[in-house]
Amino acid sequence: MATTVSCAALVLAVTGTTSAAAAPKAADPARQVLAAKDGWASYGTGTTGGATADAAHTYTVTTWDDFKAALAAGGSAPKIIKVKGTIDADGPGCSAFEVPGYDFDTYLKTYAPETWGRDRDLDDEPADSPEGLRRASAAQQDAYIKANVPANTTIVGVGRNAGFKGASLQIKNVDNVVVRNLTLESPLDCFPQWDPTDTADGNWNSEYDSAVITGSTHVWIDHNTFTDGDHPNSTLPHHYGRIYEQHDGQLDIVKGADYVTVSWNVFEEHDKTILIGNSDSASTAAVDRGHLKVTLHHNLFRNLIERAPRVRFGQVDSYNNHFVANADYGYSYGIGMESQLVAEHNAFTLPRPVAAGRILKKWKESPVTESHNYVNGRLTDLIAVHNAQVPGEILQRGGDWTPALRTRIDNPKALPGIVDHQAGAGRLR
Numbered sequence: 001m002a003t004t005v006s007c008a009a010l011v012l013a014v015t016g017t018t019s020a021a022a023a024p025k026a027a028d029p030a031r032q033v034l035a036a037k038d039g040w041a042s043y044g045t046g047t048t049g050g051a052t053a054d055a056a057h058t059y060t061v062t063t064w065d066d067f068k069a070a071l072a073a074g075g076s077a078p079k080i081i082k083v084k085g086t087i088d089a090d091g092p093g094c095s096a097f098e099v100p101g102y103d104f105d106t107y108l109k110t111y112a113p114e115t116w117g118r119d120r121d122l123d124d125e126p127a128d129s130p131e132g133l134r135r136a137s138a139a140q141q142d143a144y145i146k147a148n149v150p151a152n153t154t155i156v157g158v159g160r161n162a163g164f165k166g167a168s169l170q171i172k173n174v175d176n177v178v179v180r181n182l183t184l185e186s187p188l189d190c191f192p193q194w195d196p197t198d199t200a201d202g203n204w205n206s207e208y209d210s211a212v213i214t215g216s217t218h219v220w221i222d223h224n225t226f227t228d229g230d231h232p233n234s235t236l237p238h239h240y241g242r243i244y245e246q247h248d249g250q251l252d253i254v255k256g257a258d259y260v261t262v263s264w265n266v267f268e269e270h271d272k273t274i275l276i277g278n279s280d281s282a283s284t285a286a287v288d289r290g291h292l293k294v295t296l297h298h299n300l301f302r303n304l305i306e307r308a309p310r311v312r313f314g315q316v317d318s319y320n321n322h323f324v325a326n327a328d329y330g331y332s333y334g335i336g337m338e339s340q341l342v343a344e345h346n347a348f349t350l351p352r353p354v355a356a357g358r359i360l361k362k363w364k365e366s367p368v369t370e371s372h373n374y375v376n377g378r379l380t381d382l383i384a385v386h387n388a389q390v391p392g393e394i395l396q397r398g399g400d401w402t403p404a405l406r407t408r409i410d411n412p413k414a415l416p417g418i419v420d421h422q423a424g425a426g427r428l429r
Contacts, residue, residue, distance in 0.1 A: 029180060029428050030058075030080045030156045034220045038407045039261030039295025039317070047218040047261070049154030049178030050078040058082070060158070064089045064167070068147050076151040076174075083182060084158045089145045090166030094190035097140040102133040111194050113240055118196040131193070138191040138207070145187055145208065146170050149177055157181035160426030165229065169211040171219055180222045183425045184210040185229035186270065189246045194239075203242055209249040213257045225266040225425040226250040232269050247271065249307070253314075254278040258291045266424035268302040277312025280337045280364070288313040289338065295405060296321060298415075300423045301332065310334030310363070316341050317403040320410050322419040323348045323359070331361035335368055340399050342369040347415040349376060356380055357389025367398040374412040 033048040034041055041047040050057070057079040059070040070081045107130040109115070111122065125131035145166055149155065151174040157163055163183030171177050189206035196202040210226055213219050228247060237244045250267055252275045253260055267273050274296075277288050292314025301308045302324045309316065311334060323332050323346065333343055348359060356375045359382050360368065370382045383395050410418055422429070 030082060030154055032180075034178070034261060035407055037405050039263065039297060039405050040259045040293040040315075041218050041220045041261035041295070042405055043218075043259050043293070045176070045218060047176055047178060047220045047259075048078075048152075049176060049220070050080040050152055051154060051178075053078040053080045053154070060084055061087070063087060064091065071147055071149060071153070078152045079150075080154045080156070082156055082158050083162045083164070086161065086163055086165060086183070087167070088165045089147075089168075090188065092144070094141075097137050097144065097190055099133055099136040099140065101128075102137045103130070106130050107134060107194075108239060111196070113196060113202065116196060118200070118202055121195055121197050122193065134191050134193065138189075138193075141190050142207070148172060149179075150174055152176045154178040154180070155182070157183070157425060163225070163425060164210075167210070168208045171211065171213045171216045173215040175217045177216065177218070178220045178222070179211065179224060180220075181224065181425050181428050183225045183227065184250070185227055186210050186231070186247050186250060188231050189248070192245055201242060202240060204239070204245045206245050206248050209252045212249075212252045212254065213260060214252075215255045215257055217258045219257070219260045221251065221260070221262045221265060223264045223423070223425060223428050226268070226270070226273075227266070228269050233271055245271075249273065249275050252276075252278065253292060253294055253309075254288075255284075256287045256291045258293050260294045262294065262296045262299060264298045264419075264423045264427075266300045266302065267304060267308065268300070269304075271305040273301070273304050273307040274309035275307055276309050276314050276316060277336065277339075280312065285313065285337070292316070295403070297406070298410075298419050298423060300324070300419050304329070304332075306330040306332075306361070307334055308332045310336055310361075311339035311341050312336040312364075313338045314340065315401055317405070318343045319345045319403070319406065320408075320412070320415060320419070321346045322415045325350045325354050327351060327353060329354050329358065332359050333368075334361045334363055335366050335395065336363045337366070339364070339366040340401060341366075342399065342401075342403055343373065343382065344370060345372045345409050345412050347374050347412045347419075348380075349416065355385075355389050356382070357386045360386045360395060362386075362390075362393035362395055365396070367396045369397070369399045372412060377413060 122131040165185040187208035192204040
């Protein structure tokens with residue numbers, strides 16, 4: 001059962017001294033640790049990353065190979081990896097990952113709906129089929145663009161223009177990781193899979209999040225910019241009458257991950273943005289129930305379609321974020337299986353055609369706690385306006401936990417001036 005966390009107990013248990021917002025200008029961002037009470041990642045042992053790394057475990061990298069080598073060196077000893085400039089993780093290009101015999105035109109011809117139909121998927125296709133060759137090619141890209149982040153690691157960009165293009169950071173089954181001051185341009189899946197049975201019309205499904213937190217604890221994601229960069233969805237082609245989707249998420253938090261703080265980031269120009277809990281299945285519930293404790297604060301969510309975030313199971317505290325929508329907007333908060341979302345003190349800037357009732361999206365029956373949210377400068381009851389405008393998806397108020405881990409609460413009406421000018425890569429203070 002979810003419980004209310006005692007502030008006093010948490011303060012005594014946390015290791016940390018200074019937050020991104022309050023840190024002195026002279027402080028080395030690579031040595032900064034998460035402040036006491038700064039969201040769920042401050043719970044218990046707190047989150048320090050590699051702040052105590054010695055000189056032998058402090059690296060500056062400028063290439064993808066050097067970055068992966070630095071991650072692999074030294075095991076779980078505290079380490080700092082400073083990223084200088086933009087590192088291209090998809091440098092070889094899609095053709096470099098193709099296995100012999102793979103041909104996309106042959107793939108399209110073989111699985112065209114008028115030939116293959118729409119009532120069976122491709123899972124049983126043999127290894128020498130076009131789908132089998134696609135899977136083998138995809139495996140080669142997978143091995144290249146994914147980077148496994150070990151425990152007790154800080155990854156930090158140097159200056160204002162550091163980051164990765166096409167990388168997928170895998171924070172998997174480890175504890176105590178910090179990722180800061182990076183621009184993360186979404187990976188472009190070279191080999192999406194066609195699923196004829198996904199909706200009545202079929203869908204192209206892609207892999208690779210910019211960062212995924214899987215089964216890990218005490219993770220601080222701070223002052224990063226997540227973007228589709230040079231490859232927004234508007235540039236993607238269509239096949240079989242469907243968009244050839246080459247993007248997955250920007251940040252996923254799944255499979256029992258816990259104690260995560262996501263602060264002062266920019267998430268922009270994307271469709272499926274943040275997923276907290278990846279399935280409704282019984283096997284997933286057994287892993288996720290009681291976990292997925294996440295705080296999101298002072299983030300800018302700009303020109304997104306959905307999932308900011310979509311939540312299953314987790315106790316998620318979302319406060320002091322600024323959401324800026326355009327005409328493609330779907331929703332911000334997805335209310336999913338056994339989710340326990342608290343959304344307070346946020347600001348929403350919606351264009352005229354977008355109704356405030358779309359901010360919340362009901363996927364499953366779960367209670368929502370919301371208060372002090374402003375839409376276009378006006379205090380708005382998000383649940384009431386949703387229920388009035390979307391009567392087929394009535395949301396219930398309430399929840400059985402109260403967030404206790406907040407370092408500051410800004411006036412929501414001031415958030416456009418605060419968050420828009422301080423969030424994202426290159427803006428550490």
